[in-house]
Amino acid sequence: MAIHEKSLIEPERLLRHDNLVVDGVDVSGHWNTMITPRTITDYDDDFEAVIQRYPGAENVHRCWQCGSCTNSCTMYAQNVQFNPRYWIYAVRTGLKDEIIKDKDIIWQCVSCNKCTSICPKDVRPEGVMKALAHWLEDEGHMPKSPSRIFDEEFTEQIYARGRIEDSLVLLNFLKKTGQPLVPQWLRVFGVRLMQYLPVGLGMRFARNFFIPPRTRSWGRTGEVLRQYVREQKEATHG
Amino acid sequence: MQDTVLIVGAGPAGLSAAAQVAGVGYKAVLVEKEDVLGGAPILSGYARLVPSGEWARDAIGRMVKRVEDDGNVTIHKGARVTQLNGEAGRFTAKLSNGKSVKAGAVVLATGFTHFDSVNKPEWGFGTFPDVVTTTQVEQMVTAGKIACPSDGRTPERVAILLCVGSRDRQIGREWCSKVCCTVSANLAMEIKELSPKTQVFIYYMDIRTFGLYEDRFYWKSQEEFRTKFVKARIAEVTAAPDGRLLLKGEDTLVKRPIVIPFDLVVHAVGMDPNMDNPEIAKVFGVGLEKHGFIERGEHYTNTCGTTRPGIYSCGAAYGPETIDDSISQGMAAGARAIADLHGLTRKAS
Structure with a gap:
């Protein structure tokens, strides 16, 4: 029988083994479902200081949890999981797991700074959001961003030779980020450029230079025209 | 008789009331049930006081010395008031040490008891x-x-x-x-x-x-x-x-x-009501409010009053109070008592 209450539990707290035998009894599948407790059993007293070393998060210890940041947050209006007050609290009490759990939404901060403007204790929550994103990256919870990979390549070349070689920076950056030298977009760009390049027009210009074209069926039309103009002039001016 | 104020309790409020009464030239009789003066800050060994940051023994010590050095203040330590007769302007109090005190007004600076x-x-x-x-x-x-x-x-x-x-x-x-x-x-x-x-x-x-x-x-x-x-x-x-x-x-x-x-x-x-408040209410004939603290008289014109004319109160006897405010209220209660005594004297003459 299914445990309907499972819908009330966060999925990451449900433990289940597909195959499990305990004391000779087969309890595979939902029979062995266990739920990890939500109880906070300790504080990490040092975590706050770790985050405070990132620029922008220096004032996180001032927070008194009024909720003004979350209240004013642009992203919270879109997604109630985006809760700066909660993350600040997690920083203060050292609930690292809670930060890691939300790693895929913390970076969504749009830096509108409404929270920083409204904060009565000058915590600067926007800076805390940035600090958390950096911490997640430093701790390896997030993949390295392309800009960080570029910076690393750049810096390495400086260390090695005191200067960079542009082509090498680009080449190695592309290699490290798994990008081909000629990416798809560049290839499409080239093909389209060729397609729409006015090659025919240029060739016609060249031919016309050497063999100026005549209007079709022109024949003696020119002589007739010349004759007519002369007659008109004589008729007018005598 | 009408130049004497009986003050019950020698904590911050009572010491302040005594100094006020004596400072104006009236006589204060200070009755304290413990053997030392100073009230809760001294008896419970408080450290530095809020908000001054001064050590309790220094700050309250100065208040104690001020009344001890004042010739207009008579101090009874280790004594309680067991009986009070008379009315505003002519009270007679019997003390547990056998002595009797005649006073025109009474200030109850009986404070509080820490919650157990x-x-x-x-x-x-x-x-x-x-x-x-x-x-x-x-x-x-x-x-x-x-x-x-x-x-x-x-x-x-x-x-x-x-x-x-x-x-x-x-x-x-x-x-x-x-x-x-x-x-x-x-x-x-x-x-x-x-x-x-x-x-x-x-x-x-x-x-x-x-x-x-x-x-x-x-x-x-x-x-x-x-x-x-x-x-x-x-x-x-x-x-x-x-x-x-x-x-x-x-x-x-x-x-x-x-x-x-x-x-x-x-x-x-x-801060609980003083655990002796039922006894105090009986001896002095004053009412207690619903939590058990001394009941305040009408505050706007009967400031520092109780339910009985001639008996005043101040500080934590009325309800939870800070030390600084207890001191101010002690002074106010002392001044109120003197003012009423002065009024009685003028009416008589």
Whole structure:
């Protein structure tokens, strides 16, 4: 029988083994479902200081949890999981797991700074959001961003030779980020450029230079025209 | 007779009332049930006072010396008023030391009694030696060393529980004791000063560091001394297998249960009515308000009054009060008593 209450539990707290035998009894599948407790059993007293070393998060210890940041947050209006007050609290009490759990939404901060403007204790929550994103990256919870990979390549070349070689920076950056030298977009760009390049027009210009074209069926039309103009002039001016 | 004011209780309020009465040239008779003057700050060994930061023994000591040196003040230590006869302008009080005092007015500066934490057994006081009260920590600060009573070790982590004996219908304390938030924020700073490595957590329902205490105590304690304020009313204190204490409750801001280990748990005890108030009410013929404190007379024109003419009150006898305000009210009650006596004298002549 299914445990309907499972819908009330966060999925990451449900433990289940597909195959499990305990004391000779087969309890595979939902029979062995266990739920990890939500109880906070300790504080990490040092975590706050770790985050405070990132620029922008220096004032996180001032927070008194009024909720003004979350209240004013642009992203919270879109997604109630985006809760700066909660993350600040997690920083203060050292609930690292809670930060890691939300790693895929913390970076969504749009830096509108409404929270920083409204904060009565000058915590600067926007800076805390940035600090958390950096911490997640430093701790390896997030993949390295392309800009960080570029910076690393750049810096390495400086260390090695005191200067960079542009082509090498680009080449190695592309290699490290798994990008081909000629990416798809560049290839499409080239093909389209060729397609729409006015090659025919240029060739016609060249031919016309050497063999100026005549209007079709022109024949003696020119002589007739010349004759007519002369007659008109004589008729007018005598 | 009409130039004498009987003052009952020699705490901050009573000492202030006596100084006021004597300063104007009237006579004050100060009756104190204990053998030392100074009231709760001296008897309970308070450390530094809020908000001055002065040591209690120095600040209150000066108040004691001022009345002791004043020829207009007569002091009866270790004595109680057992009987009061007469009316406004001509009271006669019998004291437990056999003496009799004639006075025109009476000021009840009878103060309060600290809440006895054994009345909240789930919070471990009396069960675990490392559960103490703010009064005990005041004494530790005065002695200059923060230690766990069980084995004398310096605590790594201290929890201060607010509203112990306040705002609690379960135990019939439906009042806010007014000072404990500020006192606790201040104690957290004093603990940090004595033991910088100790982490102090304050478990609160609300923080009521009213008026100018907000930034001077609450913010300063959090921002400069790194006190952590956690919004949780603790359910129970139990023992961990390693001898530390476990605090159980709900962290209301994250909606999660907490079971956190601590070395020292401090009860921020509230202010009860003076445990002698039923007796005091009977002897002096004054009413008590519904919580058991001295009932205030109509405040606007009968300031510092009680339900009986000629008997005045001040400070924590009326309800939870700060030391500074008790001193101001003592002065006001002294002035009020003299003014009424002066009025009686003028009417007679």
